[in-house]
Each structure stands twice: as C-alpha cells, then as structure tokens.
C-alpha cells in the first residue's frame with residue numbers, strides 16, 4: 001500500500017498511520033511517499049518495509065556504506081548530516097519534555113564535528129570463518145571489508161583479521177585503537193592457536209580475557225592528558241567530540257582553591273583528571289577494577305596529586321560519603337542513576353550537579369526526580385555517535 005511518512009521515531013524509523021494504527025517503517029523519511037509491505041502486525045502497532053520510493057525527501061542522501069540496510073549499524077546513514085543533527089536535538093527536547101516536564105527551550109542545539117570514521121573501538125562477529133557484523137536483531141552475519149563508522153586503523157587491519165579467522169575458531173574480535181598513539185589492541189574470543197598473522201601489526205593481544213603480550217594497555221589522549229586503557233575498561237569512542245564534552249563539563253565546575261568534586265562512574269579517571277588542575281580535590285568512583293587501576297596509573301602519568309579513586313559500586317559507596325562536595329559529576333551507563341544514588345546525591349547537596357548521559361530516556365527519567373531539588377540550567381546534546389540514533393548529553397543542574 002502507498003503511505004506518506006509523517007515523522008521519525010526516536011530510533012530514526014519513519015512513522016505513518018494506517019487505519020488509526022501506528023506503523024513503523026525503516027529507511028523512510030518525513031514527507032516521503034512510499035509503497036510498503038506490512039511485515040509485522042501487532043495489537044498496538046504495525047511494521048512496514050519499503051518496496052518502492054514514490055516521492056523521496058530532499059533530506060535523503062545516498063548511503064556511503066554498502067551494507068547499511070542489512071547491518072543496521074548506521075541506522076541514520078540515509079539522512080543528511082544536517083537533518084541528523086536536527087533530529088537528535090529534537091529527540092532530546094521531546095524526551096525531556098515528555099518524561100520530566102523540563103522546558104525543552106533548555107535543550108541547546110546539538111554540538112557536532114565529523115560524520116564518519118570516528119569510532120576507535122569495534123566488535124566484529126565471526127561465523128563460518130567469515131568476519132562481519134550481525135544483521136540487526138539477528139545472528140546472521142553480514143560479511144564486510146570496510147566500516148564507515150570506524151577509524152582508518154581498524155579498517156586497515158580487516159584483511160589481517162580475515163586471515164586470522166581462517167586459521168582459528170574465533171567467535172568475536174574486539175579492536176581498539178589509541179586515539180593519538182595509534183596503538184592497537186585486539187581481543188579474541190574462541191579457540192585461538194595461531195595469531196602470527198596479526199602479532200607484528202598490533203600492540204596488545206587478549207585471548208579469552210587473558211593478555212598474551214608484554215604490553216597490557218593502549219595509550220589514548222584527550223586534550224593535554226594521556227590515558228592508559230586496559231582491555232576491559234571503558235573509554236569514549238569518539239575522541240574529538242569527547243574533548244568538546246569534557247570542556248563543557250569543565251566550564252561548569254566551580255574553579256577555585258576550595259572546590260571539591262565527586263566524579264561518579266569515573267572509568268579510567270578521564271573527567272576527574274581533565275578538570276583536576278582547576279579545583280582543590282577530586283574523588284572518583286568506579287566499579288571496574290581494571291579501570292580503577294588504569295585511573296591510578298593515569299594520575300601518575302599526568303603528574304596529578306589532587307585526585308583519588310575508589311573501587312566499587314557507586315550505590316554501595318556513596319551512602320558512606322560524609323565530606324562536602326561542591327560539584328558532583330555523574331556519567332552512568334545507559335541505565336542511568338539508581339534510587340540509592342539519586343537519594344544520596346540529593347543528601348550530599350552539591351551546588352552543581354553535572355549529568356553526562358548516553359541515553360536521554362534515562363536522563364529525562366532521573367531529571368523528573370532531581371527537578372524538585374535542582375533547577376536545570378541547560379542540556380547540551382553532543383553528536384558522539386554520528387550515523388546512529390544514539391545521542392550523548394551534558395545536563396547542568398543548580399541547587400534550588
């Protein structure tokens with residue numbers, strides 16, 4: 001049937017109405033007239049697949065990735081970058097208004113840089129000795145020889161990884177690249193007996209969580225600071241946007257010789273170290289033991305003396321914090337803040353709370369609780385993950 005697409009949902013799918021029922025159509029843009037086939041019929045919604053484009057949108061571009069329709073990694077690959085950025089700003093505005101009733105005028109226009117070849121980390125899957133990505137929502141492999149989201153060093157390694165999977169029984173390969181050092185870390189899962197094809201091209205090799213090289217971590221850099229990153233530790237995937245994001249955080253930290261900062265979910269210590277020279281003291285909390293070890297080494301590496309790290313879950317350690325903190329920075333995983341952490345942040349009562357979020361849905365949910373005690377100053381979205389529907393935000397809150 002022929003339909004006209006009305007708007008996009010938060011995953012970038014086109015939405016239209018068919019006999020009063022909502023229908024989601026992938027790879028379809030607002031105002032486009034398309035012929036669709038219904039591929040799923042549920043009680044509350046339908047899913048359609050485009051069979052033919054009758055009238056295309058001016059915002060449609062030709063995807064640079066030949067696998068984009070099957071792989072699903074770059075789900076916004078068919079939208080102009082300008083439109084993608086507008087979509088993401090609107091997504092954050094809609095979500096905060098819907099789930100927290102925070103005025104959407106407090107959401108600023110998204111900050112963005114380059115639109116491709118930015119990821120310094122990728123996970124490849126292997127099936128029948130072929131390397132690629134899984135099709136969206138399935139375990140069917142899409143064989144690839146290039147990915148438009150990853151940095152050049154990862155694409156350059158693909159031919160060697162293809163040779164590696166031919167001579168071993170590998171299930172999964174994670175590749176990470178140090179963003180300035182260009183050091184490469186390859187983590188393999190499966191039965192690996194021969195990794196001679198990559199040993200001269202990479203710096204760290206990990207086999208089933210065991211590091212088999214003398215080098216144990218790779219070196220990355222954000223601004224003037226260097227960070228050692230171990231295999232299991234989190235590190236932001238987009239270097240240039242991360243630097244902008246950390247600058248946004250820094251702008252809002254009270255900078256004087258009495259200012260104390262709590263950096264929750266601190267990973268390898270990045271944000272705390274980045275702001276440390278402007279404040280009296282920083283305490284970081286992180287659950288991943290390897291990341292905490294990295295954070296301690298990063299403190300030494302950057303000659304920082306006013307920061308300490310605690311290993312453990314934020315929700316278990318924060319109730320025992322009795323000291324005064326002027327600023328709390330939180331950068332939780334997608335699940336956002338739990339009840340105990342929210343209650344204790346409110347109890348510690350910092351003048352400023354800086355919430356770094358990789359999921360605006362959980363950010364909005366948490367703002368709905370925080371707004372009784374804190375006023376949202378502004379929310380700055382960042383296009384940390386171009387070509388995908390994901391969006392990162394920095395939300396600045398001031399005590400009421």
Ligand SMILES: C[S@@+](CC[C@H](N)C(=O)[O-])C[C@H]1O[C@@H](n2cnc3c(N)ncnc32)[C@H](O)[C@@H]1O
Pocket residue numbers: 233234235236265266267268269270271285286287288291312313314315331332333358
């Ligand atoms: C989005 S990352 C942020 C890391 C760091 N702020 C950065 O910019 O690199 C979230 C971090 O929270 C950690 N984490 C997840 N759940 C946690 C918890 N319950 N308590 C403490 N840390 C946790 C993860 O290991 C990860 O390092």
